[in-house]
Amino acid sequence: MREQVLRKAVDKGLKMAVSTRTRTRLAPAAATSSPSSTPHASPARGVATPDGPSAGCPHHTNKSQLTSATPSNSRCVFTQTRSASDSIASSARGLNPQTALDSDVNDATTSTMTATAATTEESRVRSFDEMPGPKGYPVVGTLLEYFRKENHGRMHEIQRRNHRQYGTIFKEPFGPAKNVCVADPSIVEEILRSEGPYPNRPPYESWVLYNNLRKRRGGVMTSQGEYWKTSRRTLNPKLMKPQFAGEYIEGMNSTTEEFITRLRELKAAQADGQSVRQLPLEINKYTMEAVGKVLLNVRIGTLDPDMSPKIREFIEAIGVMFLTGHQLMAFAKVHQIFRTKAWKQHVQAWDTIYSLSNELMAQRVDEARQRLEEMTPDPGEKMDLISYMVAAGTLTREEIIDNLTETFMGGVDTVANGVAFMLYLLATNQSAQNKLREEVDTVLGQRSCTAADLQAMPYVKAVVKETLRLFPPIPLNARVTQEELVISNYRIPKGTIIMLNNYTMSRDERIFSDPEMFTPDRWLRAEVASWHPFSAIPFGYGVRSCVGRRVSENMMYVAAIQMVQKFIMKKDPTFDITPTVRTQFTPGPELPVLFEER
Numbered sequence: 001m002r003e004q005v006l007r008k009a010v011d012k013g014l015k016m017a018v019s020t021r022t023r024t025r026l027a028p029a030a031a032t033s034s035p036s037s038t039p040h041a042s043p044a045r046g047v048a049t050p051d052g053p054s055a056g057c058p059h060h061t062n063k064s065q066l067t068s069a070t071p072s073n074s075r076c077v078f079t080q081t082r083s084a085s086d087s088i089a090s091s092a093r094g095l096n097p098q099t100a101l102d103s104d105v106n107d108a109t110t111s112t113m114t115a116t117a118a119t120t121e122e123s124r125v126r127s128f129d130e131m132p133g134p135k136g137y138p139v140v141g142t143l144l145e146y147f148r149k150e151n152h153g154r155m156h157e158i159q160r161r162n163h164r165q166y167g168t169i170f171k172e173p174f175g176p177a178k179n180v181c182v183a184d185p186s187i188v189e190e191i192l193r194s195e196g197p198y199p200n201r202p203p204y205e206s207w208v209l210y211n212n213l214r215k216r217r218g219g220v221m222t223s224q225g226e227y228w229k230t231s232r233r234t235l236n237p238k239l240m241k242p243q244f245a246g247e248y249i250e251g252m253n254s255t256t257e258e259f260i261t262r263l264r265e266l267k268a269a270q271a272d273g274q275s276v277r278q279l280p281l282e283i284n285k286y287t288m289e290a291v292g293k294v295l296l297n298v299r300i301g302t303l304d305p306d307m308s309p310k311i312r313e314f315i316e317a318i319g320v321m322f323l324t325g326h327q328l329m330a331f332a333k334v335h336q337i338f339r340t341k342a343w344k345q346h347v348q349a350w351d352t353i354y355s356l357s358n359e360l361m362a363q364r365v366d367e368a369r370q371r372l373e374e375m376t377p378d379p380g381e382k383m384d385l386i387s388y389m390v391a392a393g394t395l396t397r398e399e400i401i402d403n404l405t406e407t408f409m410g411g412v413d414t415v416a417n418g419v420a421f422m423l424y425l426l427a428t429n430q431s432a433q434n435k436l437r438e439e440v441d442t443v444l445g446q447r448s449c450t451a452a453d454l455q456a457m458p459y460v461k462a463v464v465k466e467t468l469r470l471f472p473p474i475p476l477n478a479r480v481t482q483e484e485l486v487i488s489n490y491r492i493p494k495g496t497i498i499m500l501n502n503y504t505m506s507r508d509e510r511i512f513s514d515p516e517m518f519t520p521d522r523w524l525r526a527e528v529a530s531w532h533p534f535s536a537i538p539f540g541y542g543v544r545s546c547v548g549r550r551v552s553e554n555m556m557y558v559a560a561i562q563m564v565q566k567f568i569m570k571k572d573p574t575f576d577i578t579p580t581v582r583t584q585f586t587p588g589p590e591l592p593v594l595f596e597e598r
């Protein structure tokens with residue numbers, strides 16, 4: 001009977017996932033694995049003025065524009081050369097101010113592309129070779145440029161410069177791969193709306209090599225094809241459905257309270273009583289605890305002042321794994337063959353991570369299985385994620401552990417960087433911080449928030465949206481083409497990595513007025529409707545979009561709320577952030593935020 005109840009819940013979740021998936025137009029697809037080469041971005045001063053070659057698209061007015069490039073059926077995806085106003089006009093469907101805060105393109109079901117007139121020359125399908133872009137050197141391509149000392153962590157600026165020079169779509173020989181880089185929301189929309197049931201995002205190659213070495217299947221971050229889909233279906237319902245995601249808010253509140261206690265201890269130890277050394281690391285520990293609670297329903301203990309040596313080792317291993325993962329970004333296989341220091345450290349770090357993951361998770365999985373077999377049914381009982389995954393019966397014990405470990409690794413740093421940038425932006429923008437505090441004081445006073453309260457707090461949502469627009473923790477997303485395609489009138493070979501440049505798009509002055517400014521209010525104004533809905537997509541789009549999106553948003557809301565309830569945050573005038581790309585977009589090792597007690 002209990003099993004029936006659980007099974008029913010699981011089925012319901014799975015059905016939900018299926019119906020969401022069917023919204024995406026399915027294209028013939030063959031899952032392929034491709035090496036990772038995911039450059040990332042960080043803030044730049046100027047604004048790109050993409051200026052690509054003319055390539056109008058007379059072929060279509062419908063939304064099925066990303067096509068397989070068979071000779072008899074070569075249609076272009078969309079033109080890169082529409083002016084900004086064309087682009088904006090054609091996306092007048094944009095975002096509705098009423099719904100912009102709660103929904104995003106992942107909830108949209110329609111596309112209303114308009115065709116533009118074009119000359120025969122403009123509509124000619126061009127070869128891949130004709131696509132503009134930097135030439136680079138043999139074998140290494142443009143890699144040397146990225147590894148030059150002065151460019152460390154500044155891939156975003158190189159990318160942006162290239163977009164200015166070569167247009168909204170260009171190709172780049174990135175080490176052994178030939179990447180295509182895109183910074184036009186219309187083209188991004190076409191690519192993402194038209195992908196098949198198994199979108200292929202190039203995984204970090206070093207993660208895949210580690211999994212192969214240790215004969216692990218990995219999880220949703222690194223896998224492709226059927227196994228990815230099964231994993232995703234098993235994770236989706238409990239993480240993506242808003243009513244379930246709301247369940248985690250209580251745990252986030254208590255973890256945030258713990259974090260605030262820790263901040264108070266740390267700042268009390270400083271001479272000024274307001275600053276916190278290595279604040280980004282502390283935020284990282286906080287999100288580790290919060291994500292751990294969501295995924296594993298356990299308290300890891302990362303915020304304990306007397307943290308156990310094992311947890312300390314775990315935290316250090318995660319740091320090393322990401323750092324070496326970034327060093328191995330290109331030519332990971334070569335590092336493995338020559339057993340370089342970076343490779344050995346990477347393997348050692350993953351071994352440590354999996355050792356603790358096993359310890360934390362294996363027992364929980366076994367307990368969940370036992371409970372499932374033994375307990376009397378209680379339909380009202382809330383099932384935690386691990387119990388849900390076990391009840392789904394779709395993954396083995398090892399596969400559940402691999403999936404949760406990868407999801408944990410995928411989430412911790414990303415949301416930590418989101419929170420860090422948000423605190424920085426609030427500290428540097430007192431009027432926005434005051435407005436946020438007013439809303440929090442009015443709706444909550446000093447009490448904790450619930451999921452229902454958030455419905456009455458548009459400004460807190462606008463603060464999070466605006467933070468992720470300015471500093472998308474994943475500044476460049478990517479896809480691997482699974483068949484030869486025509487995109488923006490260029491024939492693109494199968495197996496090409498397409499970089500979707502979140503950062504450049506979400507700071508595009510043709511779309512956002514004063515794009516470098518932190519203006520949460522912009523999300524509450526009518527102008528929202530004029531933005532192309534794919535201009536700011538920090539969580540990606542579609543069936544392969546971020547599985548932790550709801551969790552992250554709630555986590556950032558709770559962090560923003562409790563911070564302004566307790567503190568007045570001010571910018572430390574003695575230094576500023578150095579946003580850097582290290583696998584992700586990070587603010588640097590120190591954050592210039594002072595916490596004054598309210």
Ligand code: HEM
Nearest residue numbers: 407410411414415418474539540541544545546547548552
């Ligand atoms: C502000 C915080 C976050 C941002 C901006 C973010 C962004 C992203 C992006 C852009 C992707 C790629 C989506 C695509 O390919 O279209 C992604 C994937 C993913 N994210 Fe997040 N993420 C965040 C937090 C989290 C958290 C907290 C978790 C875990 C609870 C998480 C788990 C994942 C996983 C597992 C994937 C891979 C999904 C798949 O390939 O099916 N993320 N995220």
